[in-house]
Amino acid sequence: MAKKITKICCIGAGYVGGPTMAVIAQKCPGIKVTVVDLNQARIEAWNDPDTNNIPVYEPGLAEVVAEARGRNLFFSTAVDEAIAEAEMIFISVNTPTKTYGTGKGMAADLKYIELCARQIARVSKTDKIIVEKSTLPVRTAEAVKSILQNTGNDVQFQILSNPEFLAEGTAVEDLHAPDRILIGGDTTPEGQDAIQSLVDVYSNWVPRERILTTNLWSSELSKLTANAFLAQRVSSINALSELCEHTGADISEVSRSIGTDSRIGPKFLNASVGFGGSCFQKDILNLVYIARSYGLQQVADYWEQVIIMNDHQKRRFGNKIVKTLYNTVSGKKIAFLGWAFKKDTNDTRESPAIFVADNLLNEEAKVAVYDPKVSEQQILGDLNYLQSRNEAKNAELVTTFDNAYECCKGAHAIAILTEWDEFKTYDWEQIYQNMTKPAFLFDGRNVVDKKKLTEIGFKVYTIGK
Ligand SMILES: NC(=O)c1ccc[n+]([C@@H]2O[C@H](COP(=O)([O-])OP(=O)(O)OC[C@H]3O[C@@H](n4cnc5c(N)ncnc54)[C@H](O)[C@@H]3O)[C@@H](O)[C@H]2O)c1
Numbered sequence: 292m293a294k295k296i297t298k299i300c301c302i303g304a305g306y307v308g309g310p311t312m313a314v315i316a317q318k319c320p321g322i323k324v325t326v327v328d329l330n331q332a333r334i335e336a337w338n339d340p341d342t343n344n345i346p347v348y349e350p351g352l353a354e355v356v357a358e359a360r361g362r363n364l365f366f367s368t369a370v371d372e373a374i375a376e377a378e379m380i381f382i383s384v385n386t387p388t389k390t391y392g393t394g395k396g397m398a399a400d401l402k403y404i405e406l407c408a409r410q411i412a413r414v415s416k417t418d419k420i421i422v423e424k425s426t427l428p429v430r431t432a433e434a435v436k437s438i439l440q441n442t443g444n445d446v447q448f449q450i451l452s453n454p455e456f457l458a459e460g461t462a463v464e465d466l467h468a469p470d471r472i473l474i475g476g477d478t479t480p481e482g483q484d485a486i487q488s489l490v491d492v493y494s495n496w497v498p499r500e501r502i503l504t505t506n507l508w509s510s511e512l513s514k515l516t517a518n519a520f521l522a523q524r525v526s527s528i529n530a531l532s533e534l535c536e537h538t539g540a541d542i543s544e545v546s547r548s549i550g551t552d553s554r555i556g557p558k559f560l561n562a563s564v565g566f567g568g569s570c571f572q573k574d575i576l577n578l579v580y581i582a583r584s585y586g587l588q589q590v591a592d593y594w595e596q597v598i599i600m601n602d603h604q605k606r607r608f609g610n611k612i613v614k615t616l617y618n619t620v621s622g623k624k625i626a627f628l629g630w631a632f633k634k635d636t637n638d639t640r641e642s643p644a645i646f647v648a649d650n651l652l653n654e655e656a657k658v659a660v661y662d663p664k665v666s667e668q669q670i671l672g673d674l675n676y677l678q679s680r681n682e683a684k685n686a687e688l689v690t691t692f693d694n695a696y697e698c699c700k701g702a703h704a705i706a707i708l709t710e711w712d713e714f715k716t717y718d719w720e721q722i723y724q725n726m727t728k729p730a731f732l733f734d735g736r737n738v739v740d741k742k743k744l745t746e747i748g749f750k751v752y753t754i755g756k
């Protein structure tokens with residue numbers, strides 16, 4: 292018999308744990324959902340009386356949190372208590388690329404997952420369903436199971452894999468109406484019961500035919516595969532954008548032409564300065580590492596090319612700026628519009644803006660940044676993390692603005708790094724008047740009207756055109 296879930300705990304109150312649990316709580320008022328994290332500042336921000344100050348910016352999220360928080364949604368640092376009382380525990384901690392030891396720069400670092408499993412094993416006194424929400428290498432559930440089943444007490448654990456497919460910037464929309472929910476579990480009767488318990492949670496708002504169930508390993512691998520396919524599309528279109536620039540073809544026209552083939556489809560064909568975000572690169576590197584560890588060199592090399600192409604795209608955008616500005620940007624103000632890795636998020640992880648800025652700072656440019664949702668502290672932190680130069684130098688060369696018009700004043704060039712909608716509505720005439728001439732604009736996201744801006748006087752470079 293599938294157990295009816297009334298208490299859920301989620302370990303990890305980040306970009307996935309926060310929004311997913313907020314929506315579960317919103318849609319399942321009969322379930323008490325407690326989201327826990329070791330990071331006290333983050334929990335305090337989730338509990339801020341003004342839901343506009345919650346730590347994750349996502350359209351519509353503040354409203355969902357306002358509806359459920361304090362009713363059946365709670366944020367807390369009391370990890371042990373929340374684990375002890377829950378019937379179902381989601382593990383939603385970060386699984387970054389390893390920065391040390393074997394697999395450095397490639398494999399997923401599973402230390403936080405293991406810590407969670409050990410903590411659950413230590414604290415649990417009643418049977419529990421453990422749900423892997425984090426993105427994990429295929430066969431991780433085996434390790435989690437091994438830790439949990441060797442606890443020395445007779446608590447029964449079932450492990451499920453339930454990867455998250457939300458994209459940042461549309462998280463609430465994606466969670467409200469997902470293309471599919473994927474649940475992997477053991478093929479034993481107990482495993483099937485656990486799957487059913489989680490199906491019952493999602494069935495509160497997701498049509499049953501959209502809930503797919505598989506074995507554990509298919510579910511774990513499907514998450515890496517989905518991201519690899521999506522990133523591959525971006526690298527494919529970006530590869531062709533460079534060919535367009537040499538042949539007179541226009542990448543937007545090429546995208547539209549191929550996207551109308553129903554087998555290809557129109558989505559995810561926007562040429563850009565490169566993909567960013569915390570997932571694509573990390574998950575593909577992990578996939579490449581797993582393939583290599585099974586001796587599958589051709590498989591590994593195939594997928595690695597997606598990353599190689601992306602690095603090339605980011606590098607060539609920065610190089611284009613330097614080359615166009617008469618081969619030197621030393622001492623020149625370059626205004627960055629956008630720092631987040633995509634619009635409608637305050638997340639900057641692996642944002643192409645960081646790498647383009649780093650490239651230009653190596654050339655001694657003065658980088659001015661405006662992003663509607665990213666703070667100065669975050670921008671400098673992202674650059675300092677690269678350790679390309681000392682922190683004082685970054686602080687000297689980088690200035691941030693809370694107004695795009697001020698940011699662009701006196702600049703030799705503007706670089707658009709994020710496709711924020713507001714950039715389309717600017718008074719470009721006014722911006723042009725206040726820039727150093729010739730005024731260059733490098734559109735890394737195909738957001739501005741090239742023809743109109745060229746008429747104003749800008750020298751415009753757009754990717755793939
Ligand atoms: N960001 C996305 O859009 C997205 C989408 C789908 C899947 N994922 C996957 O979900 C997972 C989480 O990603 P994220 O972006 O939410 O990460 P995140 O860094 O925003 O959040 C993770 C949180 O876990 C906390 N944490 C780590 N170890 C802990 C422990 N032992 N106990 C309590 N808290 C702990 C951290 O303090 C942090 O707040 C990753 O595996 C990621 O690949 C992310």
Ligand SMILES: O=c1ccn([C@@H]2O[C@H](COP(=O)(O)OP(=O)(O)O[C@H]3O[C@H](CO)[C@@H](O)[C@H](O)[C@H]3O)[C@@H](O)[C@H]2O)c(=O)[nH]1
Binds near residue numbers: 633
């Ligand atoms: O046509 C496109 C589409 C996307 N991008 C870029 O690709 C990156 C990733 O975008 P997106 O996939 O929309 O955002 P993420 O939040 O990274 O979401 C991806 O990664 C998540 C974490 O695993 C998954 O859950 C999602 O399904 C998957 O889309 C961003 O820099 C985008 O600007 C392009 O350059 N061109």
